[in-house]
Each structure stands twice: as structure tokens, then as C-alpha cells.
Amino acid sequence: MNILKYFLGTGFYSGLIPKAPGTTGSLAVLLIIFWIIYAQIYLLLFVILIGSCLISLWVAPYFEEEFGEDxxxxxxxxxxxxxxxxxxxxxxxxxxxGLIILIAGFILFRFFDILKPLGINKLQKYKGGFGILGDDLLAGLYALICLKTLIFTWPNLFGMV
Known part of the structure; x- marks a missing residue:
């Protein structure tokens, strides 16, 4: 069971890159996200979101026990x-x-996830899976709001006109 938790928790081993594993993990899922959005299978994106949340909560105790906090x-x-x-x-x-939108969303998410402004750092202080997951979800929400705002205000930049 721990092998499965390790495999899933590392994002199919994408988090095993020694330098910047969070960025590498984000890039790995970005390839999947691009395909999903381009193919217009939006329900699958929702499944990945919910599934990764549930998996995160499930594997967090194992990872913290084996490798330390977060x-x-x-x-x-x-x-x-x-x-x-x-x-x-x-x-x-x-x-x-599509690639411009993808890159902008990636940069925005990594910005909020790394710097943890606007209360994101407070969520990380919670112990266990909710602390590990909560800060990333809030970073994703802030990135979504910023990305939508950019697309709305500068649609020419994103080829939306």
C-alpha cells in the first residue's frame, strides 16, 4: 500500500526531481491539463482536481511520517x-x-504557491493533509482569479478576440 501512496503522492514520480520538485510536479500535470482543455473534456479536469485532492489527503500522513512535515x-x-x-x-x-494561457496560468500558480501571499502561508501551518493541500488550493484559486482577469482585460494578448 505504501508503494501506491508513494507513486500517487509523488505525482507518478514527477516530484522526485531533486531541484524544484513542486515546479516539476506542476509541469507534469500541466501537460495533462493542456490536453484536457484542448480536447474540451472539461469533466476530466474536474475529476483530476477532486481526485488529486482526495489522494493528497490520503497520502499526506504517510509522507509526513516518512519524510517530515510537508x-x-x-x-x-x-x-x-x-x-x-x-x-x-x-x-x-x-x-x-492556448499555450500563452497555459504558461500564464502556470506562472501565476507558481508565484502564489512559492511566495504564499494573501493568507496562503497561514493555511500551510495546519497540520496534516489539510495544511499540505490547503495552501495549494488557495494558490490555485488566486491564480485562477488573476488568469481570468487577465483574459478579460487583455483578450488580444491571449488570442481571445
Whole structure:
């Protein structure tokens, strides 16, 4: 069972990169997110969000016991936050604008996840899975709000006109 928890918690081993595992985990799920949005299978994005949240809560006690508080190699929480960033985003048929939106959402999520402004750092202080997951979900929510605002205010930049 611990092998399965390790496999899922590391985001299918994407969190095992020694430098910046959270960024690597976010990039791994970004490839999946891009395909889902481009194929317009939005329900699957919701499934990944809910699934990664549930998995995160399930594997967190194992990871904290084995690797310490909020271990970097556990990136399934990044999968949840990165998924939330794109939960109501759609692409046009233009591949270039889709990539611009994807990169902007990734940068915004990593900004909020790394710097933890606006109360995100307070959520991380909770023990266990809720602390590990909560800060990433709030970072994803802030990134979603910013991304939607950017798309609305500068639609030409994102090829939405």
C-alpha cells in the first residue's frame, strides 16, 4: 500500500526531481491539463482536481511520517492547485493562444504557491493533509482569479478576440 501512496503522492514520480520538485510536479500535470482543455473534456479536469485532492489527503500522513512535515517530493497537492487554476478556462482553436494561457496560468500558480501571499502561508501551518493541500488550493484559486482577469482585460494578448 505504501508503494501506491508513494507513486500517487509523488505525482507518478514527477516530484522526485531533486531541484524544484513542486515546479516539476506542476509541469507534469500541466501537460495533462493542456490536453484536457484542448480536447474540451472539461469533466476530466474536474475529476483530476477532486481526485488529486482526495489522494493528497490520503497520502499526506504517510509522507509526513516518512519524510517530515510537508515534504517536497509530495506533489499531488500541486496537481490539485494547478488543476484549480484552469478549472473554468477554455482555449480557442489557436494553439499559440492556448499555450500563452497555459504558461500564464502556470506562472501565476507558481508565484502564489512559492511566495504564499494573501493568507496562503497561514493555511500551510495546519497540520496534516489539510495544511499540505490547503495552501495549494488557495494558490490555485488566486491564480485562477488573476488568469481570468487577465483574459478579460487583455483578450488580444491571449488570442481571445
Amino acid at each position: 515534504p517536497g517530493k509530495m506533489v499531488i497537492d500541486e496537481w490539485a492547485g494547478q488543476s484549480l487554476t484552469f478549472i473554468s478556462i477554455s482555449f480557442t482553436s489557436d494553439l499559440k493562444s
